[in-house]
Amino acid sequence: MAEELDNIPFELTEDLINQVERLIELKQDKALQKLLNDFHHADIADILDELDLAEAVYIIKLLDSETTADILMELDEDNREKVLRNLSSKEIADEIGELDTDDAADIISELPEERKREVISHIEDEDHKAEIQELLAYDEDTAGGLMAKELVKVYETWTVAGCLRRIRGQAKEVTRVHSIYVVDKQNRLVGRLSLKDLIVAKSEQKIADIYISSVDSVNVHDDAEDVAKVMQKYDLEAIPVVDNNQKLLGRITIDDIVDVMKEEAEKDYQLAAGITADVEADDSIWELTKARLPWLLIGMFGGIGAATIITNFQSVLNDYKILLSFVPLIQATAGNVGVQSSAIIVQGLANDSIDGNLLKRLLKEFLLGLVNGLAIAFIVLLISHFAFHTTYLESLTICVALISVIIMAALIGTFIPIFLDKRGIDAAVATGPFITTSNDIFGILLYFLIAKAILGF
């Protein structure tokens, strides 16, 4: 497919949006087509994301389905859902007909159950329909959910010349040829070949003589994240997908993996910031509240817990009220250390670079906490003594508490993600507000217990 890209980078300006809106209003279809045909489909999708629903639907119905199918793929998920609701099942099926099987399956899987069946029944190409239905059966977070059926395969018994002739037909269907997969008579993957290898080889050679017999592949049920790791580690641009009998089912290309990586990184980032669900700044207040409020409630219950602890100690604290002033310091330090420790562990787990035994790692965090704790305690000692005129024992209390709390927070921040990971739970949830809140409570409790021990109230 020829992609017409301009060298001048596309810029989404207010002017451009206004121009498109004016042309739609005046129903200047010809001018609109002429204007939009100059843009890449990803850029048109950017424009559509800025328009009203009615305007977006107008453009989707105006342009030819080859372009609009690609545009639909690039739209924001929310906007795509709305646009699709305004198209008939037949219209959606026409769009689907233009897409590769993986993209087609992705769009259909977003539709409500009944709509799904209607759209599938309208797909005219029977092979395409069967392939899409096959893909719909796989979990979207597995290799099967990512793969496309489009690929170029040859039999090991073919010659180079015969191969080139035959793959000309197959290649027309495939947007980009990464590797040519070599299969045996039972359609089992036995090796691979690049187009380059084929061109460099002599035309009378047998495929069996030139193919590369070992080829990395993933099982159709493998986890999408694991596929991403394999492709990234071995710098692969496409990987074939096989079933349990090594039969070739499809292939996954790097652009889909880039999307998986990006989503994964954004999810982890949001979890660390205390946001569940995939939200964007432009989502509605209701959606943002749903994603944010639960974490705030966790923090709130932590705050109530802290209030209970303080209230209990306050009555016996008569002579040492200055200690209350340092609660925020203890709390903030515990929170910060915990988040740091957990973030490093979560990232290490994601990269499979956490090894060795747990005890050794906890010992290291202990030492790290001790070093950081001593440094901070020393500064606080000077400030509290000279600026807050704390007594010797009060200063001792604050400093011992700081060091203890930092060590405790580092250990909790290290232990919880590793513990969750061993139980098969995504360690990324153990960052942000979750770890901060637990460290807040334990930190404040530890502070008052140390105060009680040292000051003896």
Added chain:
Amino acid sequence: MAEELDNIPFELTEDLINQVERLIELKQDKALQKLLNDFHHADIADILDELDLAEAVYIIKLLDSETTADILMELDEDNREKVLRNLSSKEIADEIGELDTDDAADIISELPEERKREVISHIEDEDHKAEIQELLAYDEDTAGGLMAKELVKVYETWTVAGCLRRIRGQAKEVTRVHSIYVVDKQNRLVGRLSLKDLIVAKSEQKIADIYISSVDSVNVHDDAEDVAKVMQKYDLEAIPVVDNNQKLLGRITIDDIVDVMKEEAEKDYQLAAGITADVEADDSIWELTKARLPWLLIGMFGGIGAATIITNFQSVLNDYKILLSFVPLIQATAGNVGVQSSAIIVQGLANDSIDGNLLKRLLKEFLLGLVNGLAIAFIVLLISHFAFHTTYLESLTICVALISVIIMAALIGTFIPIFLDKRGIDAAVATGPFITTSNDIFGILLYFLIAKAILGF
């Protein structure tokens, strides 16, 4: 290059490491070579990362430089540095000779200045040397710093048959052929062609008749992150790099972009967690302290600020001491809301999806804060009244403060990243401890000011 990959996923086991160590100790070179030759270079790098330096150097010197060059590229940066220090400049130059120009330049750029010159002087292939020197001149965070000189280019005047014949030579040098770039006599990029297009075309056709005349390209001085965005948006697997006169200088492939994206995501994640510099769980305590302590100090000064505020109000708070118990709640809520708001903005800025005017966005955050604030204040009202027996005015104080603090934190968390971004500063620094600390102080101050206004002390 034929990559021999096993279908059985590689697993880095204790047993395997022990086996390798034993073979090194016994100097069983043949057995060692036989064992390691079965593995992909990325897997051998994983093994080396687990060995002692002497053992790693032993293996690097044992295996042929074609393999070891690739292994070096995959090693942890710290380990690579150590291994390189144990190789002579001549040995490094031999490794470099096996690498593509982009990887070669990356490795050389990590060496100390004098070592750099020595290694370059030892590179035998004069063309390779000149190309590497050209690449070393570019900033590593630009397109020039990412690109490789290896690419397949053809002149528009050639025929398909002549083209196929000639690119056979060029293609041998290039690991993977993504696109064939079409240039005019002045070496200016005029279009592109895929190997597939070439194979599907008739052999007597002119390149000028079949090439795709628009081709996306980036300028050699473009920012690496912008290149990543373009390639991701348009699903490109390679992009040509040109100078200001449109002359073709090199190409960037998606695997390098995947690395850029990954580093970027990890950096943002670490900044949000209050960790500067790129550290891993396995780094030394000293390195981890350097990355973590500065942020803890920011938090510490915040805590001292909070202590000052509380100490000042404590003396006039006689009858309302219960309010002190709720300081952690106010603080934790302000911190959590601020991190949520800033994370959404930082992510939106990274995706270029933040548009519209600042006032509208702040108004939205205001409403969002109001909704979340009312929800949390209502629950806290019930709990404080029934569990903490606060008076009517005390409850009012706590709830009004909670709502105000949430709104304030949401506004600060939204405003600061946008402000920094407009000033050209990476907004990602405005997350984590930075935003938490400022919200802590402002939150506690606001709390006591509201208390003063309502309770009139």
